[in-house]
Amino acid sequence: xxxxxxxxxxxxxxxxxxxxxxxxxxxxxxxxxxxxxxxxxxxxxxxxxxxxxxxxxxxxxxxxxxxxxxxxxxxxxxxxxxxxxxxxxxxxxxxxxxxxxxxxxxxxxxxxxxxxxxxxxxxxxxxxxxxxxxxxxxxxxxxxxxxxxxxxxxxxxxxxxxxxxxxxxxxxxxxxxxxxxxxxxxxxxxxxxxxxxxxxxxxxxxxxxxxxxxxxxxxxxxxxxxxxxxxxxxxxxxxxxxxxxxxxxxxxxxxxxxxxxxxxxxxxxxxxxxxxxxxxxxxxxxxxxxxxxxxxxxxxxxxxxxxxxxxxxxxxxxxxxxxxxxxxxxxxxxxxxxxxxxxxxxxxxxxxxxxxxxxxxxxxxxxxxxxxxxxxxxxxxxxxxxxxxxxxxxxxxxxxxxxxxxxxxxxxxxxxxxxxxxxxxxxxxxxxxxxxxxxxxxxxxxxxxxxxxxxxxxxxxxxxxxxxxxxxxxxxxxxxxxxxxxxxxxxxxxxxxxxxxxxxxxxxxxxxxxxxxxxxxxxxxxxxxxxxx
Numbered sequence: 001x002x003x004x005x006x007x008x009x010x011x012x013x014x015x016x017x018x019x020x021x022x023x024x025x026x027x028x029x030x031x032x033x034x035x036x037x038x039x040x041x042x043x044x045x046x047x048x049x050x051x052x053x054x055x056x057x058x059x060x061x062x063x064x065x066x067x068x069x070x071x072x073x074x075x076x077x078x079x080x081x082x083x084x085x086x087x088x089x090x091x092x093x094x095x096x097x098x099x100x101x102x103x104x105x106x107x108x109x110x111x112x113x114x115x116x117x118x119x120x121x122x123x124x125x126x127x128x129x130x131x132x133x134x135x136x137x138x139x140x141x142x143x144x145x146x147x148x149x150x151x152x153x154x155x156x157x158x159x160x161x162x163x164x165x166x167x168x169x170x171x172x173x174x175x176x177x178x179x180x181x182x183x184x185x186x187x188x189x190x191x192x193x194x195x196x197x198x199x200x201x202x203x204x205x206x207x208x209x210x211x212x213x214x215x216x217x218x219x220x221x222x223x224x225x226x227x228x229x230x231x232x233x234x235x236x237x238x239x240x241x242x243x244x245x246x247x248x249x250x251x252x253x254x255x256x257x258x259x260x261x262x263x264x265x266x267x268x269x270x271x272x273x274x275x276x277x278x279x280x281x282x283x284x285x286x287x288x289x290x291x292x293x294x295x296x297x298x299x300x301x302x303x304x305x306x307x308x309x310x311x312x313x314x315x316x317x318x319x320x321x322x323x324x325x326x327x328x329x330x331x332x333x334x335x336x337x338x339x340x341x342x343x344x345x346x347x348x349x350x351x352x353x354x355x356x357x358x359x360x361x362x363x364x365x366x367x368x369x370x371x372x373x374x375x376x377x378x379x380x381x382x383x384x385x386x387x388x389x390x391x392x393x394x395x396x397x398x399x400x401x402x403x404x405x406x407x408x409x410x411x412x413x414x415x416x417x418x419x420x421x422x423x424x425x426x427x428x429x430x431x432x433x434x435x436x437x438x439x440x441x442x443x444x445x446x447x448x449x450x451x452x453x454x455x456x457x458x459x460x461x462x463x464x465x466x467x468x469x470x471x472x473x474x475x476x477x478x479x480x481x482x483x484x485x486x487x488x489x490x491x492x493x494x495x496x497x498x499x500x501x502x503x504x505x506x507x508x509x510x511x512x513x514x515x516x517x518x519x520x521x522x523x524x525x526x527x528x529x530x531x532x533x
């Protein structure tokens with residue numbers, strides 16, 4: 001019989017339930033969660049739990065009624081109330097009904113663990129034996145090497161102690177509306193920075209693609225997201241991670257990624273420390289300014305686009321401080337929190353702040369804020385070139401930095417000169433200053449074409465489209481090719497192959513959204529430019 005302590009979490013927010021499950025399973029607990037108050041009451045009344053974590057504001061039956069009913073059936077089970085800052089009076093009433101403790105939401109792992117451990121002390125015999133495998137979804141062996149996160153657009157990466165990298169993405173609540181499922185990468189797949197990592201699937205064929213922040217092999221995916229997407233929205237950098245990757249282009253990916261810097265202006269850590277920790281837990285690199293005169297110098301020094309002001313720290317002087325920031329650095333977005341009385345809201349809003357919050361920001365609200373502050377503008381597609389006749393490209397030849405002649409041969413009906421990937425390839429090559437010649441035509445490739453081209457250049461890259469069961473725009477290298485095999489061994493040594501997953505609605509022609517098109521072109525041109533064979 002298992003001697004692990006049992007914990008019940010009753011909270012209508014899935015992200016809170018999942019966070020508690022992750023925290024306490026790693027502590028050796030057996031954790032049950034419930035988002036329905038009446039079902040939670042039945043569980044708490046009938047099961048032998050060591051403790052119950054109860055949200056005081058759960059819909060259907062509030063925490064006080066829940067606790068009163070529970071005490072009529074089970075007078076001994078310890079209950080810890082989870083409460084917001086505005087519910088302290090309710091928490092005091094709960095204590096009169098024999099609640100064991102209460103903890104303010106949002107809470108840190110240490111805070112919630114300490115509260116439970118005061119009631120359920122850790123026992124040596126409850127430690128899980130090393131021979132027992134950890135649940136696959138928990139990724140118990142992965143640990144962050146440092147707390148820092150780096151971002152490429154909305155996607156993040158964090159290095160682990162084993163050299164692998166956890167990755168994920170920020171999705172705003174608006175973008176997640178109507179989402180029915182998620183498509184995750186497959187273990188063993190190679191993903192490329194800027195190309196698809198995962199996708200949120202809506203009605204019909206609609207998809208919201210989440211790009212990979214780095215290049216490498218997928219070692220593990222977070223299968224929990226297939227059953228519950230709430231963590232991706234409410235806790236994207238912790239329980240909402242998407243995949244773990246073995247990186248293969250470390251220097252290039254490091255140069256392309258950057259931190260999300262912000263300034264947190266607060267005098268009193270006791271009042272504001274929890275909010276600052278929440279920003280850090282959402283991937284932000286937080287620099288603290290403890291005096292009003294330090295705010296502008298810190299903003300200039302760090303180059304942060306976001307300033308968060310703790311309203312309680314600066315009192316009536318807060319609006320003047322924010323106004324000075326707006327005049328000196330108009331592009332900085334200012335968020336004001338922690339003004340429980342709300343008496344200065346109008347004064348702050350006259351300074352044209354970005355956001356005002358009476359209480360602590362957390363969950364979906366915090367995710368939405370960070371999405372609006374940090375997400376770059378959408379890339380604009382190149383305007384299609386006007387032409388009465390579609391000009392198909394079957395060959396792109398450059399002379400690269402090593403003085404090598406390299407040709408890209410494209411399969412029939414794949415890329416056009418006037419739009420899509422073909423147009424972006426030509427634009428990218430010209431911007432990088434490589435000598436360029438184009439071959440136009442739409443004849444099918446043959447082994448003879450490959451042998452003729454191989455006789456004129458130092459290296460060949462063969463570009464094709466193939467349904468590989470991946471997300472549109474995904475790229476796979478070194479795909480077997482019957483044409484290459486038929487060209488002969490002498491030619492095979494000069495050829496590398498690239499296969500792209502075609503768009504779902506357009507056969508094999510490679511026309512994607514602007515971001516995928518741009519990143520595909522960059523990867524392909526880099527392939528041509530770096531070969532030295």
